[in-house]
Amino acid sequence: MLAITDVSKSFNRKLALDAVSLHVQKGEIYGLLGPNGAGKTTLIRIINQIIEANKGTLRFDGKLMSNEHLRLIGYLPEERGLYKSMGVLEQLVFLAQLRGMSKENAVKSANFWLEKFDIKDWSKKRIEELSKGMAQKVQFIAALVHEPDLLILDEPLSGFDPLNVELILNELKSLKSQGKTIILSTHNMRSVEEICDRAALIHHSKKLAEDSVWNLRAAQKSGEFSIRFSGNMIAFANALWTDFELIDKKELGDNRFLAVVKMRGNNQINDLLNALMGQIKIEAVEERIPTMQEVFMNLISGKEVENA
Amino acid sequence: MRNSWLIAIRELKERFSNGTFLWMMVLGPLCFLLFLFFLFKSGDEGKKSLTVLIADPAGLMDNKIVSSEGKNVNYYFIGDYLEIEEFRDGKAYQNFDALIEVNEKVLMNKKSFVFYRENPSADVKMQLKFQLERRVEEVMIENFTNLSVDQFRQIKQPLNVDFRNVYDPKNEASELEGYVGLVFGFLIVLFVLLFGMTILRSTTKEKSNRIVEVILASVKPYQLMLGKITGIGLAALIQIFVWTFFIAIGLIVFRQYIFPDMFDPSNWEGIQVSAEVQQQLMETNSAERYNQFVDLIYERINFGFMFAHFLFFFIAAYYFYGAFFSTIGSIAGTESDGQQFVLPIVIILGLSVYLGFLAVVVPDATIVKYASLIPFTAPVVMMVKLAQGLPIGSYYLVILSLLILVVSTIVLLWLAGKIYKNGILQFGHRAKLKNIIQGLKSK
Structure with missing residues (x-):
């Protein structure tokens, strides 16, 4: 869907993007991650053709990106903004028209989304008359009112209450099921885990990693397992002997424990289970996969160490 | 172009949803008409008809002033001295509006007093002064010369030395008409400044409420800039047309209903002198009657010609200066910063x-x-020159001036577009000259 190859951008000799390449596939939700100032917004602005890259190419469905492709993109910037004195419906129609939609279709589409987000009654109100959350909804609708194929959302969940966060997340899933492609730039790692298929991490103007969310997490596995059991903690520790390392333990009460164990040598989960069986009563075993938050932190701190 | 037009229409709608803009549409021409009203009225102030008593103890005037009296002033004579207090308070004199003292010394010192109860209008004063002067002159001719009145007046006529420009031998240009051009020029400056500030405000507002990022994801910066300038310019043009319409209606109403006698020649009748002298009187009187502005506005200015040129120069000047205002708006952090x-x-x-x-x-x-x-x-100076009337064969200068203005506007808009593109996405900073230079250097 979108192929970004070796894109670089600098502002007054300060490098904002350094040969970044990304590949966003059709119909996926793609997480664009990175700390503040990493270059995400610059990249998003380049995709939206708000600014031009100094180097590199962007292809949309295999074709070099041009003005024509802007109609196929919907954009929700991090810094929200609407014309405060303009009516809700009027504003949505205006923005849809700017993206190439006819007035008639724009009105139809805007009304559809207003109804869907339960703010149809507010369509005649001016933005300045709406609550912040309501205005956020209008802004979200503005990004997709012209029925784009690619939706670029910069921090779409900020400013929403938990109820509306769920509403937006469900809407994103629904859009995905309709075949829309979504690029999601966010610091909300839970949402990345929940809805993103793939993600890329940008740090200090460079891409650090790009893969499926599962692979990114799996790549950071450290061979740790959490085991819930009932029995004697000493018997459990003795059973580990030198082949396994007890990382952490927690008493759950009623002679039940939760322990985190790391493999040593070439030992596998089966070896651990064999060692434990007969010593304690195993209730649950789960491999510990790092959260996206941990992946994010690990990748960045790893890079910092490397740079140091 | 479609997007620029959409932006222009949005800007136009926003202006129309603004109360101040709508009020200006009505109040602007109203203030202008009020100003004109007072200008016209200033020549029409005071009592319009008088009953005058002439105290002529020496009988110099022979109980007559002109063969047929004017309709505005009725003269009565008294062949004796009359004290001013007696005239003021005496019951017999209450019907007289003014007392003119013509004593025997008048032929020597040429001094006479008019005591009025209520200040007469400039028009009536002029008529009274003229008629009194004429009568005294007649008496003097009779007493001191052997000439007939007409012969004397012929001699008395001053030599008319008229200074004229060799390029304008018919003296078509005049200072007064030049001032009308200056008013047109001033209107260009006024509208450019008013609506230029609107461009600045609108640009900084879009930046501060961050809608600009959404817009720029759909349109190029120069399209946004052009659309904005055009939309606000359309609002300015509509404002101008509405002003023109109301002012034109106002001028017609002035002429037909409020100052109906402005052009009525019968106002100058009643002074039975030779045709030549009457002409002279009328010429003098017409300038004084409703001061020169009436004559200027209703007779001497070709409004169609001026308005057409005003539109051309206004549009070009607006885009020319509009480029500056939008550039400033794009590099400024806030409106006050700009x-x-x-x-x-x-x-x-x-x-x-x-x-x-x-x-x-x-x-x-x-x-x-x-x-x-x-x-x-050029816009202001050319409007003055156009109002003064250009010498034959020099209209090409207007075309040249307009051409230079249009070409400079295109170049300026192009340069402004570059700065605009660079500045519009910079938030939360103070405008610096550096930003302009950076913008100009950018590709």
Whole structure:
């Protein structure tokens, strides 16, 4: 869907993007991650053709990106903004028209989304008359009112209450099921885990990693397992002997424990289970996969160490 | 182009949803008409008809003033001295509006007093003075010369030495008409400044409420800039048309209903003198009657011609200066931040008005010739020159001036577009000259 190859951008000799390449596939939700100032917004602005890259190419469905492709993109910037004195419906129609939609279709589409987000009654109100959350909804609708194929959302969940966060997340899933492609730039790692298929991490103007969310997490596995059991903690520790390392333990009460164990040598989960069986009563075993938050932190701190 | 047009229409709608804009649409022409009303009225103040008593103890006037009296002033005579207190308070004199003292010394010192109860209008004063002067003159001719009245007046006629420009031998240009051009020029400056500030405000507002990022994801910066300038310009044009319409209606109402006798020649009748003298009287009187503005506005200015040129120069000047205002808006962090950069523009606009004034009083000054071609000052100076009337065969100068203005506007819009593109996405900073230079250097 979108192929970004070796894109670089600098502002007054300060490098904002350094040969970044990304590949966003059709119909996926793609997480664009990175700390503040990493270059995400610059990249998003380049995709939206708000600014031009100094180097590199962007292809949309295999074709070099041009003005024509802007109609196929919907954009929700991090810094929200609407014309405060303009009516809700009027504003949505205006923005849809700017993206190439006819007035008639724009009105139809805007009304559809207003109804869907339960703010149809507010369509005649001016933005300045709406609550912040309501205005956020209008802004979200503005990004997709012209029925784009690619939706670029910069921090779409900020400013929403938990109820509306769920509403937006469900809407994103629904859009995905309709075949829309979504690029999601966010610091909300839970949402990345929940809805993103793939993600890329940008740090200090460079891409650090790009893969499926599962692979990114799996790549950071450290061979740790959490085991819930009932029995004697000493018997459990003795059973580990030198082949396994007890990382952490927690008493759950009623002679039940939760322990985190790391493999040593070439030992596998089966070896651990064999060692434990007969010593304690195993209730649950789960491999510990790092959260996206941990992946994010690990990748960045790893890079910092490397740079140091 | 479609997107620029959509932006222009949105800007236009926003102006129309603004109460101040709508009020200006009505109040602007109303203020202008009120100003004109007082200007006209100033020549029409005071009592319009008088009953005058002439105290002529020496009987110099022979109980007559003119063979047929004017309808505005009725004269009565008394062949004795009359004390001013007696005239003021005496019951017998209450029907008289004024007392004229013509004592025997009048032929020597040529001094006479008119004591009025209520200040007469300038028109009536003029008539009274003229008629009294004429009568005293007749008496003097009779007493001191052997000439007939007409012969004397022929001799008395001053030599009319008329200074005329060799390029304008018919003296079509006049200072007064030049002032009308200056008013047109001033209107250009006024509208450019008012709506230029609107461009600045609108641009900084879009930046501060961050809608600009959404818009720029759909349109190119120069399209946004052009759309914005055009939309606000359309609002300005509509404002101008509405003003023109209301002012035109107002002028018609003035002429038909409020000052109906402005052009009525019967107002000048009643003075039975020779046709030549009456003509002279009428010429003098017409200028004084409703002061020169009436004559100027209703008779001497070709409004169709002036308005057409005004539109051309206004549109070009608006885009020319609009490019500056939008550039400032794009590099400014806030509206107040941008205002510091507006000052040089205001100074230049002020200078153009001054040069327009110079074009009125010294039409042939070298600086005026250059100013009529320099795009910064051309709109005002050219309007003055157009109002004064261009010498035959020199209309090409107007075309040249407009051409220079249009070409400079295109170049300026292109440069402004570059700065705009660079500045519009910079938030939360103070405008610096550095931003302009960076913008100009950018590809």
